[in-house]
Amino acid sequence: MHSQIDSLETVRIQVAAPVDLQNTTVDLPFSISTRNFKGSQTAKQQLSLDEYLYGIPGLFVLNRNNYSQDLRISLRGFGARSAFGIRGIKIVVDGIPETTPDGQGQIDNLTLGLIDNLQVLRGPASLLYGNAGGGVININTVSQIDSTYIEAGAVAGNFGMNKFDLTSGIKHDAGVSVISFSRTSSEGYRDFSGFETNQFNWKSAFDLKNDNNFSIQLNYTDSPFALDAGGLTLSEVKQDRRQARDRNVQFDSQEQVRQLKTGVSYDQSWGNLSLQTYGFYSYRDFDNKLPFESGGQVQLYRNYYGQGSYLTYDSQNDRLKNKFQIGYSLAFQADQRLRYDNMDGDRGALDFNQLETYNNYGFYAVDRLSIGQWNILGGLRYDINNLKAEVRSGDDNSGSQNLNSWSGSAGINYELNPSQRFFANVATSFETPALSELSSNPDGSSGFNPDLTPQKAVNYEVGFKSQESALQYSAAVFYIQTTDDLVPFEQAQFPGRTFYRNAGSTQRYGLELSATAAITQNLAVNASYTYSDFAYADYNLDGQDLEGKLLPGIPKHLASLGLTYQVENGLFLQLNTTYRGALFADDLNDAKIKDALISDLSASYPLQLGNTRFTVLGGVNNLFNSSYFDNVRINAFGGRFYEPAPGVHVYAGLRVRI
Secondary structure, three states: OEEEEEOOOEEEEEOOOOOOOOOEHHHOOOEEEEEEOOOOHHHOOOOOHHHHOOOOOOEEEEOOOOOOOOOEEEEOOEOOOOOOOEEOOEEEEOOEEOOOOOOEEOOOOOOHHHEEEEEEEEOOOHHHHOOOOOEEEEEEEOOOOOOOEEEEEEEEEOOOEEEEEEEEEEEEOOEEEEEEEEEEEEOOOOOOOOEEEEEEEEEEEEEEOOOEEEEEEEEEEEEEEEEOOOOEOHHHHHHOOOOOOHHHHHOOOEEEEEEEEEEEEEEEEEOOEEEEEEEEEEEEEEEEEOOOOOOOEEEEEEEEEEEEEEEEEEEEOOOEEEEEEEEEEEEEEEEEEEEEEEEOOEEEEEEEEEEEEEEEEEEEEEEEEEEOOEEEEEEEEEEEEEEEEEEOOOOOOOEEEEOOEEEEEEEEEEEEEOOEEEEEEEEEEEEOOOHHHHOOOOOOOOOOOOOOOOEEEEEEEEEEEEEOOOEEEEEEEEEEEEEOOEEEEOOOOOOOOOEEEEOOEEEEEEEEEEEEEEOOOOEEEEEEEEEEEEEEEEOEEOOEEOOOOEOOOOOOEEEEEEEEEEOOOOOEEEEEEEEEOOEEOOOOOOOEEOOEEEEEEEEEEEEEEOOEEEEEEEEEEOOOOOOOEEEEOOOOHHHOOEEEOOOOEEEEEEEEEO
């Protein structure tokens, strides 16, 4: 979709999804949040994507400080089950999908300092993206610059945190190129929780003749280690919240990642007709050590590539406007998965060798009709998903599955006045188990777990949007019914390894409120509140009826308040405070995690000396030293749910631009 989102300043954002091309999202019948980071980028520590997701209603983030597992991001409950990486939510960077066709997403290859803006589509969106479309996070990196520049930066913080980067923006006759190198490392807050990552990024965008646009990008990431301190019991936390789990140290639990990604996109217009197309290739080499012996070391080689195109016809007359779009997306994933015994950190015998493939073919049609004050949007999509496991050692449990699915969405948007809209929609989503989830058989066998089935959802939503120059606010109420929810759990014989099962169904009732206001020319305030009543409706576990139990990993109440003071070419100061209500760590709702109030303060100040700009930056995280848990391991065996967060900690740095 190519669409435009209004913040306090009107911002045009191009989004890779088949919905709209020119109109603002105030006209779209969905809940969409946007963030523009012009002016605030230099003040950030740039350690975690959640620095960029603050205050978005319906979105909840855990696991900021465990770099071996990536963020756990959930949107209206989708993605909360993830044991590592991101599940159930589509991640798109500069028009190229980061999420694989089986629904796995990682952002460890994303250079945070290059993020220019992002938008979040809250709620099921399989019409737009197919499998795992419980929500969408679309990220756009810097693509427009005023002049050629070189910028170097260094940031240091508590727990041995260091970040160095060098970026060059080149403005040429045909467009813009941005090249970046960065290195980030930390010893970690807890024992045995350090990491190091090195990244290279290159992106060039060209404005060609006759309404042609072409872009190319290349990304390489090398993370030689990211240690995993593991989950603790509550008694261990009280004894020493910074300690690592002893088995994680014994088995040298950690991950190593090397990833290469490249992609191209091309746009062409012919009057009322336009074509957008893209293609990409990604290779990922992943090593993982888990805290147990049998099959406790994982080696994964992934090849992931795809291509997609969509054709849009735009017609209008005095009475109506219509945009009709048809398109397709192709995505192919091949995971060579090997498991070795983990002999106290050393590699033992090979006991699992399996090639897993996931091929997706998606086809869709979307129509958007504008008649007077009404905007009506509807569409239909069909996805062919072919999964195959080819066992190359041990028992031959090779096999294949076809998990095909229809998706649809329909919505209306009514213009009350030039800045205010009422909207309503109904949308569906489906989510197949990821290949890593299917290959984790609780009985220890090879092949895919035959008991896992796709999760499906239907979302009903009504809302209101108001976007004026000095005040923007929105409200949305939704109900989501899901079936066959995918739920993580652990077993005694494999402590630290996650398996999955299907719950019967859930019912999710939610309320999302947000507001942004310009108090003065330099001072702005933003606030949000999310109410999430997400409960199992039909779930029987080991003879226990869990109807009415709340979904773990999601707080019922989530609120934020942010204050931003910004002077053009001067002081930038931002205070963000989040209230996170209590949540549960297990399906039985026996382990309750207490609520927390977390505040972060960041600031930057530029100094211009001739043609050189110096920017001093710094910040204080967890300003009031709250004691809370940064991550919760859902349904962990032995009560090891808890990963403590650091107390108050600081960072400071300097950026130089010429």
